[in-house]
Amino acid sequence: MKRATKILSTAILTVLSLSAQASDDAAHLHQLYQENCASCHGADHGGYLAPALNADTLKGRSPTALRSLIMTGSFDTLMPPFYGKLSDDDIRGLVKHLQSTPKQPNPAWTMEDMKKSMQVYVQDESTLPSKPTYDIDSMDNIIGVAARGKYGRGAGSKAVFINSSTHKEIGEVPTGTAAHIIEFNPANPRWAYVKTDTAEIFKIDLYSMKAVRSIKTGMNGPGIGVSRDGKYIMAGSFVPHNAVILNADTLEPLKTFELEGVDPDGKMVSSDSGMIIGTPFADVFAIALENAGQVWVVDLKDGFPVTKITDVGRHLHDAFLTHGGQKLMIASYDDSIVTAIDLKERKIIKKLPAGCVPHVGGGSAVKVDGRTLGFGTNFGDCDKTVVSVWDLDKMELVKQVPVSGGTESPAAHANAPYVAVDIISKDKRARTIQLIDKKSLEVAKTLDVGGHAYFPEYSADGKFLYVSAGYNGDEVAVYNSSTFEKVASIGMESPAGIFSRGRVKYMTRGLSPDEMKGAK
Amino acid sequence: MKRLVLFLAAFLLSESSYAANLFAGQAKVEAVCSQCHGLKKSSADAPFPRLFERDFAYLQMALQQYRDKTRKSDIMNAVAGLLSDEDIDNIAAYYDNIHPASK
Numbered sequence: 001m002k003r004a005t006k007i008l009s010t011a012i013l014t015v016l017s018l019s020a021q022a023s024d025d026a027a028h029l030h031q032l033y034q035e036n037c038a039s040c041h042g043a044d045h046g047g048y049l050a051p052a053l054n055a056d057t058l059k060g061r062s063p064t065a066l067r068s069l070i071m072t073g074s075f076d077t078l079m080p081p082f083y084g085k086l087s088d089d090d091i092r093g094l095v096k097h098l099q100s101t102p103k104q105p106n107p108a109w110t111m112e113d114m115k116k117s118m119q120v121y122v123q124d125e126s127t128l129p130s131k132p133t134y135d136i137d138s139m140d141n142i143i144g145v146a147a148r149g150k151y152g153r154g155a156g157s158k159a160v161f162i163n164s165s166t167h168k169e170i171g172e173v174p175t176g177t178a179a180h181i182i183e184f185n186p187a188n189p190r191w192a193y194v195k196t197d198t199a200e201i202f203k204i205d206l207y208s209m210k211a212v213r214s215i216k217t218g219m220n221g222p223g224i225g226v227s228r229d230g231k232y233i234m235a236g237s238f239v240p241h242n243a244v245i246l247n248a249d250t251l252e253p254l255k256t257f258e259l260e261g262v263d264p265d266g267k268m269v270s271s272d273s274g275m276i277i278g279t280p281f282a283d284v285f286a287i288a289l290e291n292a293g294q295v296w297v298v299d300l301k302d303g304f305p306v307t308k309i310t311d312v313g314r315h316l317h318d319a320f321l322t323h324g325g326q327k328l329m330i331a332s333y334d335d336s337i338v339t340a341i342d343l344k345e346r347k348i349i350k351k352l353p354a355g356c357v358p359h360v361g362g363g364s365a366v367k368v369d370g371r372t373l374g375f376g377t378n379f380g381d382c383d384k385t386v387v388s389v390w391d392l393d394k395m396e397l398v399k400q401v402p403v404s405g406g407t408e409s410p411a412a413h414a415n416a417p418y419v420a421v422d423i424i425s426k427d428k429r430a431r432t433i434q435l436i437d438k439k440s441l442e443v444a445k446t447l448d449v450g451g452h453a454y455f456p457e458y459s460a461d462g463k464f465l466y467v468s469a470g471y472n473g474d475e476v477a478v479y480n481s482s483t484f485e486k487v488a489s490i491g492m493e494s495p496a497g498i499f500s501r502g503r504v505k506y507m508t509r510g511l512s513p514d515e516m517k518g519a520k
Numbered sequence: 521m522k523r524l525v526l527f528l529a530a531f532l533l534s535e536s537s538y539a540a541n542l543f544a545g546q547a548k549v550e551a552v553c554s555q556c557h558g559l560k561k562s563s564a565d566a567p568f569p570r571l572f573e574r575d576f577a578y579l580q581m582a583l584q585q586y587r588d589k590t591r592k593s594d595i596m597n598a599v600a601g602l603l604s605d606e607d608i609d610n611i612a613a614y615y616d617n618i619h620p621a622s623k
C-alpha cells in the first residue's frame with residue numbers, strides 16, 4: 001500500500017509538473033507571438049497588415065514549410081528572417097502554437113487601460129524651444145516618413161523627419177514598433193502625431209524633434225485623424241473594435257466608441273476601424289466602420305454625438321476629401337466602388353465605379369481645364385489594372401487609366417505635371433512608380449526606384465517627388481518632379497508612408513491652398 | 521569585318537574575365553543577400569553581420585569558403601552553394617563599394 005501510494009504520488013507529481021511545463025510553454029509562446037509577430041499579424045491572430053495566423057488559416061500547412069518561412073522570411077513581403085533571432089526550438093514551438101491557436105475573441109482595451117498606458121516624456125512643455133532648433137524656411141517643408149524597421153519593431157522603427165527643400169534629415173523619433181501614419185496639427189505647426197501598428201500615438205514636438213507624450217489606444221490599427229481646430233484626435237483600431245477621441249494637447253482619452261452596426265447585407269457585425277479624417281469643412285470627424293460598411297460622423301461638441309450613414313459599401317477602407325472638405329470619397333474593397341458622401345447633408349451622394357479593390361491611399365485631386373479630377377488607386381492585382389479618374393463636380397467616372405499593376409497611393413501637386421502612382425504587384429513591377437499626365441490622363445513615364453517602391457509624395461512646393469524604396473530598398477529616394485533626375489537618397493529601414501506637412505494646407509494632395517479658403 | 525569580330529570577341533572575353541560588375545552584384549545582392557544583410561546595411565535589429573564595411577578579398581574568401589563548406593553554417597552553406605565564381609566576385613565588389621556614409 002505504502003509503495004502504491006508512493007508510485008501514485010510520483011505519478012501525480014509527474015503529471016503536475018508536466019502540465020505546469022506545458023502551460024509555461026504556452027505562456028512563453030504566446031509572449032513570443034506578441035513580441036515578434038502580433039504587430040503585423042494581429043494581436044488576436046486574426047491578421048492585420050499580414051495574414052491571419054491561427055488554427056483555421058494554417059490548417060493543413062506543412063510545419064516544415066512554415067518553419068523555413070519563419071527562418072528565411074518572405075522575400076517579396078515585409079516578412080523578415082527570424083533565423084538567428086529566435087532559437088530553432090522557439091520557431092518549432094511557434095509553428096505548433098500557431099497551428100493550434102484559434103483566432104482570439106475581440107479583447108478589451110478600456111478607457112482605464114488607455115489612461116494607464118500614458119507616458120509623459122516632457123513634463124513641462126514650456127521648457128521646449130519656442131522655434132525650430134534647425135534651419136527651415138517654412139514648417140510646411142517638413143516631410144515625415146514612417147520607417148517600419150525590418151522587424152516591424154526595435155531600433156529601426158521610427159518617424160524620420162526631412163527638410164524637403166534640402167533633402168536632409170532634421171530629426172527622428174523612435175517609436176518602438178513600426179510607425180504607420182504621421183498627422184500634423186493644422187492649427188499649430190509644432191505638433192505632429194505618429195501612430196504605430198500597435199496603436200500607440202506619440203505627440204511629437206517638431207521644433208525639438210522629441211516625443212513629449214504617448215498613449216496606447218488599442219492593440220493594432222492605423223486609423224488617426226486630427227480636428228481642424230487642432231484640439232482633438234480620433235483614433236481607431238482593428239484590434240479591438242473600438243475608437244477613441246483624445247485631447248490633442250494632453251492625449252487624454254475623452255470618449256470611446258464600440259464599432260458595431262448592421263452591414264449592407266443586414267447582418268449585425270463588430271467592425272474594424274477604417275480611415276478617420278478631420279475636415280476643414282466642420283468640427284467633425286468621419287470614421288469608416290470597415291466591416292459594417294458604415295461611415296459615422298462625430299460632432300465635436302458635448303457628448304460627441306454620432307450620425308450614422310449606413311450601406312456605404314462592403315468593406316470600407318480609406319478616403320479623401322474634396323470641395324472644401326464637404327465631400328468625402330471613400331473606398332469600398334469588396335464591391336469595387338468609391339462612395340461619395342456629403343458631410344453637410346450626411347448622406348450618400350453617389351456610388352462611383354472604381355477598379356479592383358479600390359485603395360485610394362491619401363487620394364489625389366487636381367484642377368484641370370476647369371474640372372476637379374479625383375484619382376483613385378486600386379490594390380487588386382486583377383487582369384485589368386487601372387487608376388480611376390472621376391469628375392468630382394459632376395461625380396462621374398471620366399476614365400480608367402491603364403497602369404502596369406496594382407496601386408496603393410496616388411500623389412499629386414498643383415505645381416507638378418504628373419500624378420504619381422505606386423505599382424505594388426509582387427514582381428519587378430514593385431520597383432516602379434508610374435506617372436500619369438494630368439492633361440492626357442495617360443501614363444507618360446515609368447520610374448525605376450528599386451526596392452518595393454511605394455507611397456509617393458510631393459514636397460510642399462511640388463518641385464520634388466519623394467518615394468519610399470520600401471523593404472529591400474531601405475532608402476527614401478528623391479526626384480526632381482519635372483526631369484525625374486534622382487537628387488537625393490535618405491537611408492532608413494523599410495520606409496513606408498510619406499507625409500508632407502503641406503497636406504494640412506491643401507487638404508487633399510494636388511489641390512491648391514486657395515481651395516481651402518472658402519472652407520474656413 | 522573580321523577585325524570587328526575579333527575586337528568584339530576580345531572585348532567580351534576581357535569583360536567576362538575582368539571579374540566584378542557592380543550592377544550584376546547589386547542584382548545578385550537584391551535577390552540573394554539583402555533579405556538578411558540588407559542592400560546597404562543590415563537591420564539595427566538583425567542578428568546578421570554587416571557586410572558593407574568588409575573589403576573585397578575578405579568577402580570573396582568567406583563566400584568561397586561557405587560554398588566549399590570549409591566554413592560551416594547551415595544557412596550560408598546552402599545560400600553560397602548556389603553562387604558561381606562570378607556571382608561571388610560581383611557580390612563582394614558590390615558590398616566593398618558601399619560606404620557607411622551612404623547609410
